[in-house]
Amino acid sequence: MSEAPARVADEIRSATAQLAAAGIDSARRDADWLMAHVLGCDPGRLIVIDTIDDADLREFRAAVDQRARRIPLQHIVGTAAFGPLELAVGPGVFIPRPETEYLLEWASSAAGSMSAPVRIVDLCSGSGALAIALATIVESARVTAVEMDDAALKWLRRNVSDAPSEVGERLEVVAADVTDAAQIAGVIPAGSISIVVTNPPYVPLRSETGPEVAHDPARAVFGGDDGMSVIVPMVPVIASMLSVGGLVGIEHDDTTSDAVVDCLRAHGAFDEVTAHTDLAGRPRFVTARRIGAGASRGMPDRRP
Template identity: 50%
Template sequence: MSVSVTIARATAVLAEAGVASARVDAELLAAHVLATTRGRLLLAPDLTEEQHREYASLIAARGSRVPLQHLTGRAAFRHLDLAVGPGVFVPRPETELLVEWGLAWLRGRPDAPTVVDLCAGSGAIALSVATEHPGARVYAVEREPEALAWLRRNAAGHPVTVVAGDVTDPAVLADLDAGVDLVLCNPPYVPLTAAAGLPVEVTGHDPAAAVFGGPDGLDLFPPLLRRVSALLAPGGAVGIEHDDTHGDAVPALMRAAGFERVRLHHDLAGRPRFTTARRAGGWQDGAP
């Protein structure tokens, strides 16, 4: 059976199972089995009998809503190919906007800025900064043991210092207090009240500790902002991702915590996605 026919049948199976990206996922899983890229599938040979069995197993798992990234073991994020799996949050494209903002803010600052990624998970934010802004001193903080294992795996060989600890603990990175140029954070922020509307890929596979932030999604924000304020140097900046229902709440919390130049940013669909601010003092150049 040709690759194209095999993929077409797999697409039908995934569509029947309710997978929104059925064709794309069927192609990506075929590329994974054939050790090629999606763009080269038309040039690929027919699957062997063993590959057919592997592919059928992967399609069945995806049909049961196991995340695609768990099946391939990889997640694309900006220019990175990250190792992911059970126990770590799979990075989303929306977070790339936060990183893009952070990298833009770093341009024109000192050559060796100190950057901290809080709630680092797989290390997507920290590693993006380290690879796209060479010379930055980057720290990635994560508390959960399973996520830490993935973070350390991804950070191996990169100029990122992995720190095991609670992002609200004053003792964590205490030696950097008042000396950090930029803090970026994608914390758990989904309201528990919204759980019923989330896809199975999230509720059944992403770690709850990385997704949910209490009844309204904001439990972590007050202590997190206190820690960020202590870490930042005068004029240092912070960017924090949040739920699209937090367009008013998070900027208000940041102003109440004493931050200046608070600005709400929207994603490509026009939804409130992250908020940035500055600690008073230091640079007076109009950013962020």
């Protein structure tokens, strides 16, 4: 290390160059976040910090080397931002993505126009991003998070137990396969749910994905050849748990909006099937409303 203390601004500049050379588009932002993480401050405060001591400098350079090897920023700092939350994440669990906040926004607004108590289920919950954010935002909601993967369940339970008690006491974690109708019927009463949200694995198998995606569990990312291998069997399970008038929002790959719309329409238990795009105009999620008796193809209506 150098004799004179290293300067924060110089270190960020050289880290930015290293990360840009590694192909990272957000090189400057990532360098700022890593420096802020090491110094234990908000990135906005870096401008007023002049120097960095040797121990912190070693830690910062090691973190930059990891990021240059395309290890996700969130795995290096140990957390991911999602809506109002800072969630613990690491190997074994999917890193929540900012685009899922569109689904969060839709569900929060839908819940706001329902009379309490609102019962919400988050299928394929991963770190608990949607479930915990909804329990935080919708103060009257009781939220069930369903996840089948053991490693993801550990992160999910940790995030639920880290939530403030007034949020955590309205959250329940269920270990189950969302495509197994009998298993889900055993834990979530038919016709009992106001809103279902889900960000399932949906990337078609042969899609190109960036190097960071290799750090997400494959089971969390890929949805079979067409991206629909979890969504298709999940739709009748969703129809069963929703109350009449209840709503569902399903995030999907940007190539499968029509397939999700067709799947919900073909089932027969839904109307108001609507495709939603993000601000860039990319198809992002589909919503629908559960309709009443006799409408579900081949399914008994199981309202209580």
